[in-house]
Amino acid sequence: MIKKLNISGMNKILILHAFAKAEQEIKKRGVLKPSLTQMATELSAFIEEKENFILGERSLRDYRGDALKLNDDESDISIKQIAVINGLCQYLGFHNYQEFFQNKNSKRIEPQPDMIKSKPNYSQVVKLFIAASTIVFIAFLIYKYSHRQRWMVWQKDHYVEVNFDAKKYGVRNLKLYKEDRVLSFNKVKVSCDTIFFNNDNSVRFWYGKNKNKEIEYFTDLGLHPETGKTLKPITDYMINKYVCID
Structure with missing residues (x-):
């Protein structure tokens, strides 16, 4: 047996x-x-x-x-x-x-830890969970900040970046932030002494009419901040007729 x-x-x-x-x-x-x-x-x-x-x-x-x-x-x-x-x-x-x-x-x-069941170390599990949660939260904040929507509004003669506040600025006045608009798009006053063209004859100013039908001049192409209409490049005709007035 x-x-x-x-x-x-x-x-x-x-x-x-x-x-x-x-x-x-x-x-x-x-x-x-x-x-x-x-x-x-x-x-x-x-x-x-x-x-x-x-x-x-x-x-x-x-x-x-x-x-x-x-x-x-x-x-x-x-x-x-x-x-x-x-x-x-x-x-x-x-x-x-x-x-x-x-x-x-x-x-x-000697016992093999990967083959024999052992009681979980709950304190260690909690620590790992907290650490992982913290990393995920920080990553979320970084992502949210770097990808958050940015806004700008027109103030007198230039764009400025602002927080979204429909009550303060009005929804129609808030525009999606564009860095080139903030840095290089300005409304300016011109005179007959202004240099309107670069050495290669490319234009340096664009114009368009505001809501009162008055001609205004800007340092870059784009849309008129108030009317939304496309600005036009300056020409000798416009200079002679509206700027260099005798």
């Missing part, structure tokens, strides 16, 4: 460490993330070779699953086949189960 070996949680430790070693051995062969089936198949083949006993990979995975369900040190699983126990011991580098048992506290069978 075959006697079952089941001593103070040792079968649980045996199966978990066997799977842990199988995982490492398979990784050495170039498999980055070995599956449980691959690990169990590795162990099944070893047992068959060393003990001349066939145990399917599914049974080995079931043993592992049962072991992971046990939380206390004294609880254990029942491995019914002595050949399987001996084969697993040999896979871990021991001659037999007795040698494995005697060395249970040695470094050779």
Whole structure:
């Protein structure tokens, strides 16, 4: 009659460490993330070779699953086949189960954190959660600030950037912020002494009529700030007729 070996949680430790070693051995062969089936198949083949006993990979995975369900040190699983126990011991580098048992506290069978369930460190989890939340919040603020909508309004003879305030400025007066409008678009007064053209004969001023039908002059092309109509480039005709008046 075959006697079952089941001593103070040792079968649980045996199966978990066997799977842990199988995982490492398979990784050495170039498999980055070995599956449980691959690990169990590795162990099944070893047992068959060393003990001349066939145990399917599914049974080995079931043993592992049962072991992971046990939380206390004294609880254990029942491995019914002595050949399987001996084969697993040999896979871990021991001659037999007795040698494995005697060395249970040695470094050779030090528990593998990735194979044995452990109680979560909740304080550490909370710290990590707070740190992650803080990083996400800061990233959100940076994103929101860098992508926030900017606005500008026309004030007398130039554009200025303002916060969106429909009550203060009026919705129709608020325009989407454009840096070139703020920096280089201005309404100016001109005279006959004004230099209207660059050396290459390109214009330096544009004109358009305001709501009172008065001609106004601007330093860049674009739309009239009040009427929204497209400004026109200055010409000699307009200069002679409306600027250099005798």
